[in-house]
Amino acid sequence: MAERDDDTLLVGSELRKSFGPTPALDGAGLMVRRGEIVAVMGPSGSGKSTLLHCLAGIVAPDSGTVTFDGQDLAAMRDRDRSALRRGAFGFVFQFGQLVPELSCVENVALPMRLGGTRRKQAEAKALEWMARLEVDHLGGKRPGEVSGGQAQRVAIARALVTEPKVVFADEPTGALDSFNGEQVMRLLVDSARETGASVVLVTHEARVAAYSDREVVVRDGRTRQVELVS
Amino acid sequence: MLGLLETGPRHGYDLKRVYDERFGQDRPLAYGQVYSTLSRLLRNGLVEESGVEPGGGPERKRYAITDAGVTDVSEWLVTPESPQTYLQSAMYTKVVLALMSGRDANEVLDAQRTAHLKSMRELTSRKQGGDLTDQLICDHALFHLEADLRWLELTAARLSELGGQFTG
Amino acid sequence: MRSWLNDLAIGVRLAVGGGRTALARFVLSTIGIGLAVAVLLLASSVGPILDARDVRATANQPIYLPVAGVAPTRYMETSTEFRSTRIGVTYLQAFGATSPVPIGIPRLPGTDEMFVSPAMADLLADPLLRERFPQRIAGVIDRAGIKDPLKAQAYLGADDLPAREVGATQTAYGFRQGSHVAYMDAGLLLLLLLGTIAILVPVFIFLVSSTRIAGAERDRRLSALRLAGAGDRQVRRIAAAESLVSAGAGLALGGGLFLLGREVAGGISLMGSSVYSSDIVPVWWLAVLVVLSAPVLAVFAAQFALRRTIIEPLGVVRRSTPVNRRIAWRLAMIAVGVLLLLWRGGEFLDNTWVWSVLVATGVTLLLLGVPALLPWVVERTVRGLRGGSTSWQLAVRRLQLDSGTSSRVVSGVVVVLAGAIALQAMLLSQARIRSFSGSTWDGESTVLSVSAVGQVAPEVEKALAATPSAHAWSRADTVDVQIPGLTHSYTQVVDCSIVAAVYGFHGCVDGHIYAQPGLDITGLEQGKEVAVLSTDSKERAVSRIRWTVPVPVERVSFAARVNQEFPALLITRAAMPDAPRTRDQVGFYALPDPNATDATDRIRAALGPLGWQVSVYERRASFLRDDQETYLTIRTGLLIGSVFTLLLAGVSLLVLAVEHIRERRRPLAVLAAGGVPNGVIARSLLWQIALPIGLGVVVAVGVGVTLAALTAQIVDGPVILDWLTIGVMTGAAAALVLLVSLLTLPFLRSATRLESLRTE
Structure with a gap:
């Protein structure tokens, strides 16, 4: 494990998780500082997505602990974990995280709405973020009616609208071509830096990982911490 | 250089400055090189002197591209570059040697990745701050570096499957 | 509270205005629930309708x-x-x-x-x-x-x-105003219970499956919500709100359909029964129950559907294979039903309210056993299947992965079938008990039977002779020949002119005597003298003669039976010219001229001036006892109800089948894109329905026959299984299913167009 300091925001240690007989995580660990962008790399099937899911409290690890801001995720009730996902976490996946029935602006407003914010207020804020990501003109359309790159920008807007502490991004450019991928990454990283959010970025592309501050390699369910070379 | 002149007549110093801006991040052109090239182009009739710009300092000759020069540029641009193969690059040699000497393929990969990513990060941040030329150059470099890494990853995966064929 | 409302609002938002597919889903389930609600409201009005009729029937x-x-x-x-x-x-x-x-x-x-x-x-x-x-x-x-x-x-x-x-x-x-005492014997009550349940159970099943339309899509949607930070309680609330919307819309639609049906019903007459629109008013507490049951069932079904899916943010992505369906509770349900029907609260409770409830519960449990058992049977059966043609293989593999959807699609129809089999057997056995075989008249042509008060007999004869519409007529004297063998027989003295039409016997010769085979006519040999008398409606002998049998009695089989219950002895007029007759009633037969228009009504008109003293019956329907009439009314009601239910089952089948295709549009499009011919895909879809329906028929026949046997033993009636009818019903059910599957093929074609490959 890397050394801890006051900047430490999210720590997962000794994480193990199996799906059936196949272990996906076998003692992985990761530490994320405030405002830091960490790339999680590794070949497919190495368990990097599972690591992200464990860190985000989406999947409960079989053993090991995940601590966010000093709180143990495993010890929390589902309600609080959900609240955390709503407020403190943001998610950008390869695709599919948007609710197809809702329009783009409603999708972006969703986390706030789930948190009990009034519709008008939530959608106004959502539009603000969509403007920052240059997709405010798509507000009334449904995710099925916009291009992949636009959908990812909407997803980023949704991930950031609550000004979360951590954004979990799982292959956010996976379904995009290089050009759209570049733009999405630049917007994601810029917005995260602006709001001071940390980013856990799962990718197998070095070009995408190059947007990070440092990288962690997952192989066979174990992490290899790579020293930050200054 | 002919290509640069195609956008309009320029004088020697100007040419060097524009070239450096666009392509010369790592290797700035020497003045001598500029003028020797220009005189070679003059001799071949691809450029002509279009006037002398009066001003302080040294005499400034302006060069303009000729019709023959335009044809030449067009031909050059549409002729595809023959794809370069880097079979004998330093990295290839190094990695193969490292593997033959019994080192863990993954360790070599990780070390190399760290180094690569470090320069990729620099390129990425330069790209984000720079203009279009910067972006194009950085992208070019980034893709090559990524290609190296992907080759390394593939190699590492092959090796762990084959199990020490090199060390025999 | 605010956040609750908020969640509900999100659910409502998801249910409506979610694009074309969401709209289709919404419309489908609304139609489904609407139809079910309309039928239920109608069913809950049956009581008041009958009451109002009874009140009027006993008004005087x-x-x-x-x-x-x-x-x-x-x-x-x-x-x-x-x-x-x-x-x-x-x-x-x-x-x-x-x-x-x-x-x-x-x-x-x-x-x-x-x-x-x-x-x-x-x-x-x-x-x-x-x-x-x-x-x-x-x-x-x-x-x-x-x-x-x-x-x-x-x-x-x-x-x-x-x-x-x-x-x-x-x-x-x-x-x-008389007070109507609603008494019904156990058999009829049981028939009514069985029928009502057989009709209503599929309606409820349909109601529930309507709310479960597009389950996979909903799972995906809800897990996306989870990812966005909805708690699991919150997701359930949202899902509930979502299903409430279509339940609400369905209620409105159902109410509308009911009101519409009510207006229409006022103008139609079914098998001689008609109702006032204003009588079709649901019992208030039943109506409340229906109105409540739609949303409650919708929410319940939605929550029940979520029980296996612990909706995680990643939802369906990483769900391990579903657990094996358990057989225990399914069989237990059927067993409890059987036991209830066998026990029925013991001897003391016969025909009481508690008895009804026990029997109804038993029947309901048994019938619900069908949809409960079917998924298990299908799952077990397909597990071991392999090989076969490509389409078969595709279907079997698909069923192995998820047989629940297909089972659900057919279960409504299968329940209807099971209910129909039981009902059919019950109707038959009740008909047998009530010695009821439809029409008693099966003569060759229309025969008018005229009954007149004795005094006006000459006028009747005059009128019949005068009207050209009666091409033959005869007095018919019903007499009692005093020999032991004829105590329970029916003896008439008539002219030969009407014998062919009335008795279905050609070749009548005046002066002869004919007896049906099996009639004991000892003592009626030629030359014997016997007493012949005529009795009035009070069974009093009013006239008596001594009669010498003039000719040997001939044995003849009459093609038409004049009297259902007794064998007949036919004496032609010349054989007994002075037949005794009563003063109060004299009978005639008149044959309307088949070539004249309105001959029957013209004969009636000719007899009209005689007023109450003459009554004319067209010899078709027989006199019905009260219980027979009740039986007929129940049968009519059940038939109408069954038609509704079958319609509902058909519609639900169509809805579910279309939904099934819509939900699997992408995999189907992938298959089509991969070069699998449309025909193979279509056949595989057919298999996917045909296999469950085949198994469903087996289950339905099993449950139906069991139910029939159990209900028969309740009333100690015979178990009559008309296998031909069962076969026809089974075939019809299967045909319905296959027909519906065929109807969905155009949807399949649109689904397999390659645009369907586009995601999100």
Whole structure:
């Protein structure tokens, strides 16, 4: 494990998780500082997505602990974990995280709405973020009616609208071509830096990982911490 | 250089400055090189002197591209570059040697990745701050570096499957 | 509370206005719930409808005991027919100013007056009928006095009705609203229970499956919500709100359909029964129950569907294979049902309210066993299947992965089938108990049976002889030949001219005597002398002769049975010219000329002036006992209900099948893109339905027969299984399913267009 300091925001240690007989995580660990962008790399099937899911409290690890801001995720009730996902976490996946029935602006407003914010207020804020990501003109359309790159920008807007502490991004450019991928990454990283959010970025592309501050390699369910070379 | 002149007549110093801006991040052109090239182009009739710009300092000759020069540029641009193969690059040699000497393929990969990513990060941040030329150059470099890494990853995966064929 | 409302709002938002597919889903489940609600509301109005009919039917309960100071009213109720519409005719005779008036008319009609029901007034527009009823129309009978709004009824004045002992006259000192005692014997009650449940259970199943349309899509949607930070309780609330929307819309639609149906129902007459629109009012607490049950069931079904999916933010992505369906509770359900039907609370509770509840519960459990058992059976069966053609393989593999959806699709139809089999057996056995075989008349041509008061017999003969519409007629004297073998037989003395039509026996020779095989005619040898007498309607011998048998009796099999219950002895007129006859009733047969138009009604018109003294029956329907009539009413009701249910099942099947294709659009498109011919995909979809329906039929037949046997033992009736009918019903159910699958093929074509490959 890397050394801890006051900047430490999210720590997962000794994480193990199996799906059936196949272990996906076998003692992985990761530490994320405030405002830091960490790339999680590794070949497919190495368990990097599972690591992200464990860190985000989406999947409960079989053993090991995940601590966010000093709180143990495993010890929390589902309600609080959900609240955390709503407020403190943001998610950008390869695709599919948007609710197809809702329009783009409603999708972006969703986390706030789930948190009990009034519709008008939530959608106004959502539009603000969509403007920052240059997709405010798509507000009334449904995710099925916009291009992949636009959908990812909407997803980023949704991930950031609550000004979360951590954004979990799982292959956010996976379904995009290089050009759209570049733009999405630049917007994601810029917005995260602006709001001071940390980013856990799962990718197998070095070009995408190059947007990070440092990288962690997952192989066979174990992490290899790579020293930050200054 | 002919290509640069195609956008309009320029004088020697100007040419060097524009070239450096666009392509010369790592290797700035020497003045001598500029003028020797220009005189070679003059001799071949691809450029002509279009006037002398009066001003302080040294005499400034302006060069303009000729019709023959335009044809030449067009031909050059549409002729595809023959794809370069880097079979004998330093990295290839190094990695193969490292593997033959019994080192863990993954360790070599990780070390190399760290180094690569470090320069990729620099390129990425330069790209984000720079203009279009910067972006194009950085992208070019980034893709090559990524290609190296992907080759390394593939190699590492092959090796762990084959199990020490090199060390025999 | 705010956040609750907020969650509900999100759910509502998801249910409506979510694009075309969401709209389709919404419309489908709304239609489904709407139909179910309409049927349930109608079902809950049956009670009030019958009550209102009963109230009207018993509106004129006569008071027979003399009341001081009141002159009696003598009346006679008969009926006639006009162009096969039954007309109720009541003759009323006043004995003074204080004579009581039946409910529905303002005063007693004078001898040349009549009060008619609206339907009768319409009929009287026809001059042919007006000829029969030339009396002045004094007014219209109020609806309080008519059981069926579309029934033709006339109150006619009379001044010569015979005293009570003769004919069907009654003397009343008052008319009052009778109290209707609803008594039904166990068999009929059971039939009613069974039928109602068999009809309503599929409706509920349909209601539930309507709310479960597009399950996979919903799972995906909800897990996306989870990712966005919805708690699992919150997701359930959202899902509940979502299903509430279509439940609400379905309720509105159902209510609308019900009101519409109510208006339509007022104008139609089914098998002689009709109702007032205003009578179709649901019992208030049943209506409340229906209104509540739609949303409650919707929410319950939505939550039940979520029980296996612990909706995680990653939802369906990483769900391990579903656990094996357990057999225990499914069998337990059926077992409890069987036990309830066997026990029924012991001897003491027979026919009580508790008994009804126990039996109803048992039947319900047994029938619900079908949809409960089917998924398990399908799952077990497909597990071991492999090989076969490509389409078969695709279907089997798909079913192995998820047989629940397909099972659900067919379960509605299968329950209907199981119910129908049981009901069919019950109807048959009740029919047997009630010695009921439909029509008693199966002669070759129309025969009018005329019954006249003795005094007017010559006039009847004159009228029949005069009308060209009667191409043959004969007096028919029903006599009693006093030999032991004929005690339980039916002996008539008639002319040969009508024998072919009435008895279905050609070659009648005047002077001969014919007996049906099996009739014991010892003592009726040629030359023997026997006593022959005629009895009146009170079974009193009124006339007697001594008769010497003139010719040997011939054995003949009559093709038509004149009397259902007894074998017949036929004596031609010449063999017994002086047949004894009663004074009060004389019978005739008249054959309407088949080549003349309206011959029957013209004969009736010719006899019209004789009024109450003559009644004419077209020999088709027989006299029905009360319980037989109830049986028929129940059967009619059940038939109507079954048609509705079957329609509902068909619609639900279509809805679910289309939904099934829609949900799997992408995999199907992938198959099509991969070069699998549309035909193979279509066949594989057919297999996916055919396999569950095949197994479903087996389960349904099993459960249906069990139910039939159990209900038969309740009433100690015979278990009658008409395998032909069962086969036809089974085939029809299977055909329905396959037909619906065929109907979905156009949807398949649109699904397999390559655009479907586009995601999100």
